[in-house]
Amino acid sequence: MVTNALRSLWAEPRAADAPDRMWRDWVLVGVVMVTALLEGVFRDDVAWRPFATIVAVGLAPVLFWRRTQPLACVVVGFGTAMALGLATLAGGPRSVGLPSLIYILVLVYALVRWGSGREIVIGLTVVLVAAVIGTVADYTGPSDFVGGFGILTAAAAGGAAFRYRAESWRRALDQVRSQERVGLARELHDMVAHHVSAIAVQAQAGRAMAGQRPEAGLEALAVIEGEASRTLAEMRAMVRVLREGAPAEYTPQPGVADLVSLARREPVPVVDVEVPGDLGELPLQVDAAVYRLAQEALTNALRHARNASRVEIRVGEGGGRLRLHVTDDGQIDPARASNHGFGLLGMTERVQLLGGTLRAGPTPGGGWTVDAELPTEVRR
Known part of the structure; x- marks a missing residue:
């Protein structure tokens, strides 16, 4: 069961209809950059102040591409966090980086919400490795360990919940559209049956009257031509909106x-x-x-x-x-x-x-x- 679930997740395509860059993205990035800059300037306990400030401010624009390139953004964001943790393990100061870097949790949400299954698996692996390195480098107790991983889990779970909700809504809409097309298919059948019946009646009448009134055959042909033209026009209009075939019970349609x-x-x-x-x-x-x-x-x-x-x-x-x-x-x-x-x-x-x-x-x-x-x- 676990193997099948992983295979299914790995084969999951990207979420459909990822929105383009919006004005809210510019506001978010602007707020993050200003916050990181102010924190780097006014806090007294910042290690490697210029470097940490540049990193926090420079990573903010990555948020612009979090929907279209979720895996790349996660690799950049958490790869940077991983490098800061390794710098601490190599003998550098503790807590390298600004607390405002917590905004990279948005990348975890975006990865699960918009990424493909393959991107989600790879990206969450990178996140997990970065989290482990960061925890080891700056370990202060079990409460921080549980809290940190809890926040990461909540960000991923939020992305999964919104993805599932959007997918359920999309499938429901597809079902509504399918039902409407089935109704249109019934009407197409009734329309064709109506016009073809009229054509058949005119053809029979023209044939019956042709011996007595030759002009009646020409009149019948004119009516048949008109009915056939209307039938073709209406069929084209209906078929244009039908993209799927579906079985239907053909019954007369009220008007x-x-x-x-x-x-x-x-x-x-x-x-x-x-x-x-x-x-x-x-x-x-x-x-x-x-x-x-x-x-x-x-x-x-x-x-x-x-x-x-x-x-x-x-x-x-x-x-x-x-x-x-x-x-x-x-x-x-x-x-x-x-x-x-x-x-x-x-x-x-x-x-x-x-x-x-x-x-x-x-x-x-x-x-x-x-x-x-x-x-x-x-x-x-």
Whole structure:
């Protein structure tokens, strides 16, 4: 079991989406450099003052690369600490280096948080060797020994905890995206079946009428051409967002016209649905997406809106965009305002895949609003 765990750790890739250098990094490095400089200037018990100060200040910029090059930063930081410990063992003064050098513990956290498994194993070995040398060179008692290794362990454990949390969140997001793609795959099947059925009917009608009215065959061919063009365009739009194949149970998908089925007068909250009667023909994937978005938003409102008396679902069209507006008049649940659950993530993923936008949040007068916009024309 231990061997398998080590092999798995050794093969672990680097954590995904390591952030680039941010303004906080500049602030951190600046604070560390100023602190080390002030400590080196004003403390009276600093051994090898100029050298120790230069080392503490000069190592600070290494923090800039702690995410992109975690192993190299650990080797530089703890290699320097190892050299200071060896200098003490070779007969130099005790406690060479400034206490502010403790900032190199950030490198341990970054190594475990962002490094690959191979980098983690090698880097922690370097850290352990440097810690042992430093402890032997400046040993003052068992309490310092336990405390020092405890701090190192805490830094590594913090990196591992945040790495596990981020990885769990990423996998959950991937699962949401996969579920959305399965839904889109069902809609692709329904869309193709709809258009191919229309093509087949027109072909049969043209064949039946060709003997009596030759022009009927030409009319049927024109309709078939139009249906085939729409089918290809919608298939391209749908396939463009599908990156994985997944088995699905193919069932008819509800659309905008089916939103009226969500309306109710009782129990409270009342659900009011308004759908314009002059909507043009929508791409099937957009038609189904609007229904699912409204359904999910309504479910969230019924679940989270406290003391709500009314939920409104409005659909409008204009400027080549279809707009969905869902709002309730309930009291805002603080947990709802601060928690972006997977339902909202799934809605956002679906809208973005179809080239639209989605906004959700509390309204100034109270309640919660979901606004979505989707294109009414298929992108080719």
